[in-house]
Every structure is written in structure tokens, then in C-alpha cells.
Amino acid sequence: MKNEKDNQGKVIGIHAVSELLVQRPGSVSRLLIQLGRNDKRINELRELAAAGNVTVEELSKEAFEREFEGVHQGVAAIAEFENSILSENSLFELLKGLDHPPLLLILDGVTDPHNLGACIRSADAAGVDAVIIPKDNSVGLNATVRKVACGAAETVNLASVTNLARCLDKLKEEGIWLVGAADQADSSLYDQDLGGAIALIMGSEGRGLRRLTRKSCDFLISIPMAGALSSLNVSVATGVCLYEARRQRISID
Numbered sequence: 001m002k003n004e005k006d007n008q009g010k011v012i013g014i015h016a017v018s019e020l021l022v023q024r025p026g027s028v029s030r031l032l033i034q035l036g037r038n039d040k041r042i043n044e045l046r047e048l049a050a051a052g053n054v055t056v057e058e059l060s061k062e063a064f065e066r067e068f069e070g071v072h073q074g075v076a077a078i079a080e081f082e083n084s085i086l087s088e089n090s091l092f093e094l095l096k097g098l099d100h101p102p103l104l105l106i107l108d109g110v111t112d113p114h115n116l117g118a119c120i121r122s123a124d125a126a127g128v129d130a131v132i133i134p135k136d137n138s139v140g141l142n143a144t145v146r147k148v149a150c151g152a153a154e155t156v157n158l159a160s161v162t163n164l165a166r167c168l169d170k171l172k173e174e175g176i177w178l179v180g181a182a183d184q185a186d187s188s189l190y191d192q193d194l195g196g197a198i199a200l201i202m203g204s205e206g207r208g209l210r211r212l213t214r215k216s217c218d219f220l221i222s223i224p225m226a227g228a229l230s231s232l233n234v235s236v237a238t239g240v241c242l243y244e245a246r247r248q249r250i251s252i253d
Contacts, residue, residue: 009079010143012072014041018048019151020077025052027079034074035060045075070144085141086159088167091130094157095174101197102129102176103245108164108213109137109204110234116141117148118235119202124152126242127249131156134164137204168216171199180209180217181241183231189221194245202238 011020021028031049033042035058049056054077059067061074068076086094095102105128110116116139123131138160139145146153161167168178179192180201194200201217203209214220223232223240232240 009141009146010068011077011079011146012068012070012075012143013147014045014073014075015150016147016153017075017077018045020079020146020154021045021048021052021054023151023154024079025054028052028054028077029080030054030078031056032059032064032076032078034058034064037074042075068143070147086130086157088159088161088170091132091157091159091161091167092170092174094130095176098129101195102199103127103242103249104130104132104171104176104199105238105242106132106164106168106178106199106201107138107234107238108201108209109134110202111137111139112205113139113142113144114148115205115233115235117145117150117153119238120145120149120156120158121152122235122239122242124149124156126239126246128242129157130159132159132161132164132167132199135160135162165212165216168199168201168213172216172218177219178217179219179221180214181222181237182209182214182220183222185220185222187219187221189223189241189244192219192221193248195248198245200238200241200245202234202241205234 011017031054033056046056064072105123107119120131141153172178176197176199178199178201201213223237
């Protein structure tokens with residue numbers, strides 16, 4: 001899931017590379033392994049690569065450090081993710097084809113790749129139909145995001161939209177209720193009906209929901225806090241909210 005202007009992606013870390021080789025082996029052009037690594041988990045990657053006819057190359061530790069940022073664990077994959085990020089039009093085509101009320105996650109300007117990766121992982125676990133991010137003022141789907149997502153970047157529908165406010169209006173026209181998470185909201189997450197067609201909107205790190213986004217919301221909810229702190233990290237808050245929606249939807253089913 002890379003931007004169209006940069007379809008070639010570098011995926012690092014054993015778990016993320018393993019999931020990529022399982023989910024999309026055809027997208028991987030090369031598997032890179034640190035010279036001298038022959039432990040069980042690395043050999044399992046070699047087997048997956050062989051099954052998918054993926055070329056395996058060995059690089060020195062120094063070469064890995066020069067080429068890849070973050071904790072790569074001596075493993076990386078070079079892959080092509082052409083057209084895997086949904087456009088706004090493709091997003092609405094996807095929604096029309098669903099046979100159930102959609103559950104969407106909208107991230108209003110999340111700029112930390114670790115937070116985006118964690119949100120995508122939670123979205124996959126909670127059965128979210130699509131994650132929506134704005135093209136501007138948001139981190140892209142880079143190697144760090146993929147690593148933190150632990151393979152969910154290859155399974156979750158991710159849509160990038162040019163004008164988030166316009167997209168929110170179109171979602172409302174399609175009968176989707178917009179529920180924004182805000183620290184100052186009077187209504188509790190646990191009192192909100194999340195069983196129907198819902199888009200859960202989470203704000204950016206620090207400032208939360210932007211003014212126009214907040215204004216577009218049909219409902220504003222907060223997570224009850226029992227301690228001294230008044231807020232949670234955005235990825236943690238996202239997981240809490242998504243799983244309350246998941247709980248309610250299981251009850252309905």
C-alpha cells in the first residue's frame with residue numbers, strides 16, 4: 001500500500017515480512033537477509049520465499065544499517081504495491097459492495113508512523129472495512145508503519161482522500177453516522193450506539209480533531225478516565241473505541 005508516486009516499498013522485520021510473503025508473495029521481488037542468519041524464524045522465511053519464487057539475497061550487517069531505518073531484525077523485503085491505496089471513488093465502490101453496515105476508521109492527521117501502524121493493526125483485528133486518512137498532514141504507509149502493523153497493512157483497506165471534509169459529507173449522504181472521539185465530549189463511548197453504519201473518527205496526536213472535522217461529526221464521545229491523566233495515546237484510544245464497536249456488533253449478530 002504505497003502512494004502511486006512511490007510504488008516500491010521496503011518492508012522490515014520478521015513478522016511483517018512473513019505476513020507479506022504469506023498474503024502477497026507475488027508482490028515481493030527480493031528477500032534480503034543479514035549475512036550469517038540461519039535461525040529457525042529466518043529459515044521459515046527462506047522457505048516462504050522459495051515457495052513464492054522470491055529471490056533471496058544476503059547483506060552484511062553494515063549494509064542493512066545503511067539501507068534500512070528502524071529495528072529491521074536482519075530481514076527486509078523489497079516489494080511492489082501498485083494501486084493498493086484506495087482512491088475516494090474506489091472507497092465508495094467498496095462500500096456499495098458490502099453486505100453489512102460498514103465500520104470505518106478515520107484518522108484525522110495522525111503523523112507518527114508507530115501510531116498509524118498500531119491503528120491499522122487494531123483495525124484489522126476489529127474487522128474494520130476501511131481506514132481513511134487525508135493525503136496531507138498525515139504519515140504515509142512507510143516501512144515503519146508496515147513493521148508496527150505486523151502484516152495488517154497487507155489486509156486492511158486503506159483509503160487516502162484529498163479533501164477529508166468533502167469525504168465526510170459524502171459518507172453522511174450514504175447513511176453513515178460520524179462518531180468523533182474528543183476528550184471534552186460529554187457523552188461516554190459506552191453510551192453510544194455503534195452497531196449500525198459507523199465511521200469512528202480519531203484526531204491527531206496532541207491537538208485531536210480539527211475544527212471542521214469536529215463540526216462534521218454527528219456525535220462526539222469520550223473514553224471514561226479513572227486515573228490522573230485526561231487522555232490516551234491515539235493508537236490506544238483507537239483500539240478501545242474499535243473494540244467497543246466490535247462488542248456491540250457481536251451482540252447484534
